[in-house]
Amino acid sequence: MGETQELQLSSQTYLTIHMGEPQELQLHKNEANGAKETNSLEDNSFPGPMSQPIMSKKKKYYRWLRIVIYAAIALVCGSAAVLLGRLYYEKGGKSKWMVTLVQLAGFPILLPYYFFSVPRNLTTNSIHPDKPSVSMLAFVYVSIGLLGALDCYLYSIGLWYLPVSTYSLICSSQLAFNAFFSYFLNSLKFTPYIINSLVLLTISSTLLVFQNESSDPSTQISKKKYVIGFLSTVGASAGYGLWLSLTQLVFKKVLKRETFKEVMDLIIYQALVATCATLVGLFASGEWSGLNNEMKKYEMGETSYLLNLTFTAILWQLFTIGSVGLIFEVSSLFSNAISVLGVPIIPVLAVIFFHDKMCGIKAISMVLAVWGLISYVYQQYLDDSKSENTITSQVPKASSPLEEVNT
Numbered sequence: 212m213g214e215t216q217e218l219q220l221s222s223q224t225y226l227t228i229h230m231g232e233p234q235e236l237q238l239h240k241n242e243a244n245g246a247k248e249t250n251s252l253e254d255n256s257f258p259g260p261m262s263q264p265i266m267s268k269k270k271k272y273y274r275w276l277r278i279v280i281y282a283a284i285a286l287v288c289g290s291a292a293v294l295l296g297r298l299y300y301e302k303g304g305k306s307k308w309m310v311t312l313v314q315l316a317g318f319p320i321l322l323p324y325y326f327f328s329v330p331r332n333l334t335t336n337s338i339h340p341d342k343p344s345v346s347m348l349a350f351v352y353v354s355i356g357l358l359g360a361l362d363c364y365l366y367s368i369g370l371w372y373l374p375v376s377t378y379s380l381i382c383s384s385q386l387a388f389n390a391f392f393s394y395f396l397n398s399l400k401f402t403p404y405i406i407n408s409l410v411l412l413t414i415s416s417t418l419l420v421f422q423n424e425s426s427d428p429s430t431q432i433s434k435k436k437y438v439i440g441f442l443s444t445v446g447a448s449a450g451y452g453l454w455l456s457l458t459q460l461v462f463k464k465v466l467k468r469e470t471f472k473e474v475m476d477l478i479i480y481q482a483l484v485a486t487c488a489t490l491v492g493l494f495a496s497g498e499w500s501g502l503n504n505e506m507k508k509y510e511m512g513e514t515s516y517l518l519n520l521t522f523t524a525i526l527w528q529l530f531t532i533g534s535v536g537l538i539f540e541v542s543s544l545f546s547n548a549i550s551v552l553g554v555p556i557i558p559v560l561a562v563i564f565f566h567d568k569m570c571g572i573k574a575i576s577m578v579l580a581v582w583g584l585i586s587y588v589y590q591q592y593l594d595d596s597k598s599e600n601t602i603t604s605q606v607p608k609a610s611s612p613l614e615e616v617n618t
Contacts, residue, residue, distance in 0.1 A: 285533030290553045292526035302510040308493040310367035317528030318482035325475045356484025365447035372440025381444040388452030389547040396456045404590035411583030412551045418576040455543035
């Protein structure tokens with residue numbers, strides 16, 4: 212009897228052990244199937260590892276398309292706005308506060324696009340979903356708006372007192388100021404291509420000072436006015452470089468979200484603050500009382516006077532969209548590089564529309580400016596390629612269901 216019970220116990224133990232293996236294996240298969248179903252559901256909502264390179268290339272293509280559009284808007288509209296500003300002064304305009312106002316007051320044209328065009332929930336970065344406080348946003352908009360108003364007023368003084376070539380030369384220094392502020396505020400790293408771009412763009416603008424403008428009566432100014440114009444333009448260039456760096460810092464550290472709404476809020480609210488500050492200056496200075504007489508004495512007529520100011524305001528606002536868009540997509544330094552590229556282009560446009568003479572220095576300046584821009588764009592291409600390779604190397608290799616069962 213003892214041997215029989217021991218034999219039955221051994222057989223039960225054997226069956227328990229070996230019959231448990233199929234159950235355990237079946238359990239693993241069920242878990243694997245469940246995991247596979249879960250992954251299938253996730254794949255319907257999020258791209259898998261195999262689709263990420265395709266989406267990355269498509270995203271890169273649209274990003275560069277936006278960069279080209281923003282650059283074209285900033286370059287064309289900025290150059291045209293400067294030419295209209297020069298036309299205003301040459302035909303009898305004298306109000307520096309009015310020139311400042313038209314650089315800032317065109318933001319209402321964006322309101323229909325702001326409210327009805329793009330959905331508010333579009334975003335390319337949801338890593339930081341927390342929104343900044345209202346007080347912080349108010350401080351940012353007021354600070355950047357006041358800085359923009361002061362910057363535009365200083366530019367209008369420089370454009371009033373200085374010859375075009377000297378004004379363009381000093382404005383090119385905004386690239387150096389922007390690089391200086393970006394080094395401290397935006398952790399900018401200087402590469403050989405960026406340094407080459409900065410040098411070429413600065414030289415291209417510096418060459419304009421060697422133009423022969425002795426026959427231009429507008430260049431005959433007193434030493435006092437020249438010093439005022441020089442210091443005002445230097446201050447404006449430094450302020451614009453700081454404005455660009457601060458705008459990039461606000462996107463990264465304060466807003467922390469790359470959405471259409473954040474971009475438009477920054478453009479509209481800072482422009483509103485700057486416009487209000489400029490209106491205060493216009494009325495406080497007393498220049499508003501002479502605007503009616505100025506319009507009547509305008510050489511091209513009252514209608515041309517109003518059209519000049521209207522289109523100048525629209526062009527400057529489009530320039531702001533292009534500049535902020537480039538900051539949003541690339542960096543403040545790249546946005547400034549596009550602005551500096553317009554410095555040698557302005558004399559070329561003056562040849563076409565104002566029949567100015569084209570000299571060899573202007574042609575060389577244009578070539579150097581394009582060369583410098585290509586150098587900077589190539590650096591951006593290298594950065595994008597490096598970033599894409601890093602993302603690709605970090606994509607995990609997909610495992611098969613059999614491997615999951617074995618593990």
